[in-house]
Amino acid sequence: MRLETREALSSKLLRSVRRQMFEDARAQLAILNWGQPVDLIRDYAEPVCLALALQVTQPSCKDIDSLNQLARQVSASSADPFAPKLKLRSKAASVALCPYFASGPMPLRESGFVALSQTMVHLLGNVWFGLINHPEEWSRLHRQPALIARGVEELLRFAGLTRFVYRRAQADTMINGICIRHGERLTLRIFAANRDPDRFSNPNEVSVMRRSLGQVSLGAGRHACVGAPLIRTATLAATYTLVERLPKVRLLSPISWRGGDGFRSPSSLPVVASL
Template sequence: MQHETSACPAGHGTRKIEGAEGTEGIEGTEGTEVADLREREPVTLPTARASGCPFNPPAGLGELRDDQAPLVRMRYPDGHIGWLATGYDTVRSLFADSRFSARYELMHYPFADIGELPPAPVGDMTGMDAPEHTRYRKLLVGKFTVRRMRALTERVEEITAEYLDAMERKGGPLDLVKDFAQPIPALMICELLGVPSRDREMFQEWTLQLTTLVSDQQAQYEAMNALGEYVHKLVLNKRVEPTDDLLSDLTTTDLTDEELAGVGSFLLGAGLDTTANMIAHGTFALLSNPDQLAALRDDPALAPQAVEELMRYLTIAHTTVKTATEDVELDGRLIKAGETVTMSIEAANRDPLRFPDPDTLDLHRKATGHLGFGHGIHQCLGQQLARVEMQVALPALVARFPDLRLAVPSEDIPLRTGKNIFGVHNLPVTWGEV
């Protein structure tokens, strides 16, 4: 049975924040008095996503940005009073300002289920500041060469074709996450790290345990440990028998075995889950916007532009946090040393001052400058590979299966809402005769 889908209406699920955080039950406050009161009272981070629209940011973020200010006081679950940034220019400025630290142990996290964090593990560049971050970044950035990217592009095309063939043989309905979106970045990480062919099936099983809904917490813990141990052994092997891959290249640097294994694990985490979710959630968005799906199917050359717009529109890595290391004045407000700022990337990417009609998915939009890959020194190191994977996979999928459709009603798609990476746990699709 075919299930019809339709695009989310612009602004669907948003609401005016009447009596919003800090103003409940207060009488005699209206007009400018309410605005002044809200400015004084810290807000809490809106996290509830609107039912019926799996693509829009949580209701309330846009109102905070547009009706109050792009930078407001925020109360954190642990009681800390810090800040929430929702405007595009504000978030971009915070990304680029070296006076804000990315170190985990300095953060107050905005989500109640995550408490105090330890320092970043060895090799995890996301939680480092300069000069430690600079040392790692300089060693890695030169390894993403044009020659290597060209070779990886050819492999993306080959792997994509292999999995499309497998989908066609299997027939629908099937889970696009398991059968298409997850294997492509998993195998490309294998190519990047130089995982031998004999180990790749085992490697994929571990990564599948880490990225699917069916895995229980114990299975995910075991898979994480197994992957960590494997990457460490892989580093030792590359020391002895280097091959043409990134890990082998890094054995010629001054990185220790522990640091190399940490970098390998970091690249695995950074390059697998996010790209798999973008391929799956991007497909979901296209199936929910038939006119945009048709545009990509009819013009595969639109793929690079389409990927940038999907990155902006979906913003699956939706929130990040930094802490001021000194007093900073921003947007006319004083952020004091030690105060944490939560940066809502998804709200910034929907800022109408930067992207007109931001709640509409438009593959013809020039979405240059979106913050889906971050900005500044922590901008995604592997963004070019991620772009290649999406630019190859999405148009190839809709070209092979021009009548691709959801196999269940859109409201039955299980969404990943409990993690810092938004997306879908699985995506049942089918094609062919109705």
């Protein structure tokens, strides 16, 4: 399945996705009224990510609003995996989505639609929230948007969604004096690893010029996220277009958060822009 997905996410497809996403992002930004507050989540991230999901997964259903609502139910359970009611709704929504995604590798069917139309929105919300709170970095990228290609890893380190993953030890091993036995189940705290002060200087700050890389938001090794090239491409295109257009933005109100133990992100990002 992983091999089939990697082959589907060819260089040709990624170039097509990048080109189309730049077009969609610039078109969406152009129709917004920057003379009044704009919600970067509702008014920008959601429509652009939905267009991306449709381009990549190509569902057979024409009722896109219904697909989007079902995808939100699945995503809500991923964000808060220990909520029983959300889990039940997610299972029902996944079953309802399946018939509309009959072709392509499994990760690029209904789960891919959910990831691109919903989870990608959460990721971009965290990325942009981080940049808004580091205005010097936003300004740097506005002056030199080409730096985003370099800065994507830093943005994923700082804003990555996944808080933890589970693994099972395949052999006895020692890490920092702690013995892990074969067969033991481990909880790997991705968020903590990405903010490890022994690995990253000033880990709670965004610096797109950071030299030390090695973020693990998308996993690593044989279990790395198979859609990582697509996620990086989408993060780059949506963020490049935004900072290219706006020299600076100001957040209008305190942020409310959505999600749970799986991941959290801003519910909205209402901003006023300086053009």
